[in-house]
Amino acid sequence: xxxxxxxxxxxxxxxxxxxxxxxxxxxxxxxxxxxxxxxDISIGCxxxxxxxxxxxxxxxxxNGETVNDYNxxxxxxxxxxxxxxxxxxxxxxxxxxxxxxxxxxxxxGELLDFAEKWLQENGFTSPLFVMGRSLGCASAIELAYxxxxxxxxxxxxxxxxxxxxxxxxxxxxxDALGFTEADGFNNRYKIGQITMxxxxxxxxxxxxxxxAEAERLQAFSGARNKQFHIIPGxxxxxxxxxxxxxxxxxxxxxxxxxxxxxxxxxxxxxxKKL
Numbered sequence: 001x002x003x004x005x006x007x008x009x010x011x012x013x014x015x016x017x018x019x020x021x022x023x024x025x026x027x028x029x030x031x032x033x034x035x036x037x038x039x040d041i042s043i044g045c046x047x048x049x050x051x052x053x054x055x056x057x058x059x060x061x062x063n064g065e066t067v068n069d070y071n072x073x074x075x076x077x078x079x080x081x082x083x084x085x086x087x088x089x090x091x092x093x094x095x096x097x098x099x100x101x102x103x104x105x106x107x108x109g110e111l112l113d114f115a116e117k118w119l120q121e122n123g124f125t126s127p128l129f130v131m132g133r134s135l136g137c138a139s140a141i142e143l144a145y146x147x148x149x150x151x152x153x154x155x156x157x158x159x160x161x162x163x164x165x166x167x168x169x170x171x172x173x174x175d176a177l178g179f180t181e182a183d184g185f186n187n188r189y190k191i192g193q194i195t196m197x198x199x200x201x202x203x204x205x206x207x208x209x210x211x212a213e214a215e216r217l218q219a220f221s222g223a224r225n226k227q228f229h230i231i232p233g234x235x236x237x238x239x240x241x242x243x244x245x246x247x248x249x250x251x252x253x254x255x256x257x258x259x260x261x262x263x264x265x266x267x268x269x270x271x272k273k274l
Contacts, residue, residue: 004101006183007163015170016135017099018064019091025068028075034085036114038107041097045111047085048074049124055255056128057084057155058115058143060108060136062237066093073240080252083124087111101185108139112147127259131155134209134236138185144198145190153197153258154223155251158236160209161188161216169208188220197225199254203234203242227254 007016024033030049035042046067057077061070070086077084089104090097097103112130119128130151132140137159144154160166163184167174174180181188191198198221202214211230218228229250234242243250255261 002105002186004105004183006177006179007101007185009177009179011177012167012172012179013100015167015172016063016101017089017091019089019099020066021091022066022068022093024094025071028071030078031071031074034114034118036087036111038110041090042095043088043090043107043111044092044094045085045087046070046074047118048078048083050078050081050083052123053126054078054081054083054124055126055152055259056119056124057082058112058128058130058151059084059086060130060132060139061086061088062134062136062158065133068093076240076248077251080248082252082255083126085115085119087115104135104139105142105185108143109146112143112150116150127152129153129155129255129258131157132159133157134159138187141185141187141190141194144194144196148194148196151196153199153254154194155199155201155254156214156217157201157239158203158206158209158214159187159200159217160213161191161220162213163187166209166213188216191217192220192222195222195224197254197258198223199227199229199251201229201231201239201247201250203236203239204230204232205234206236208236225258 032047034045067086067088074084088095090099130140130143137156164181200218231243
């Protein structure tokens with residue numbers, strides 16, 4: 001198991017995590033809450049259903065968000081014919097415990113175990129994709145690296161290859177702390193070992209994680225089938241607002257291509273039915 005003791009330094013953690021507790025909000029249509037027990041803590045998640053036949057996304061959100069923030073966004077995924085299970089982190093929303101990088105990475109595997117079992121038991125048997133936004137990309141890349149057989153594809157939104165330069169942008173003196181890239185998430189190395197289809201999307205004007213980070217992920221990706229999508233004019237927190245239909249269509253086209261729904265054979269078959 002990877003040792004994250006250096007990155008779990010309190011000075012670094014307070015710049016990585018911004019936990020805030022929130023009570024559960026009323027469920028949108030087609031949604032249900034799922035509480036995942038890990039040791040003595042509980043992670044509050046929410047599943048937004050489009051249909052039993054739809055492909056599924058296991059989703060890891062950004063460091064300043066909660067599950068409740070996805071009540072409207074998830075329905076837009078549903079409109080594209082995609083089910084989405086939005087997970088969370090310790091200390092966020094109605095989840096208990098305190099966040100740390102060690103817990104973040106360990107919990108990702110536990111959340112996947114739960115998701116696979118729950119989806120199967122409830123008849124959601126279509127392909128599973130893993131997606132991470134911002135900080136959540138570390139969890140998504142970790143799972144795609146360690147559990148490749150669980151997923152049809154990897155989706156990274158506003159992600160990063162290297163943590164050290166971002167930490168410095170946040171005002172962390174990494175040299176004084178003795179922190180190097182080898183002590184971080186190691187996303188650059190992991191994505192180089194990931195061969196499953198990969199879709200990377202990033203805002204052109206991301207002010208927190210420069211677009212160069214996405215370009216590095218794309219360059220180092222070990223996938224033969226990889227797509228790189230830039231949302232013109234989008235900042236770190238305005239991908240959907242700025243991208244609109246372009247944002248969702250890019251993700252849907254990627255999923256459809258991987259699952260065969262966007263193949264010429266499928267289009268020809270559908271045409272013959274007309």
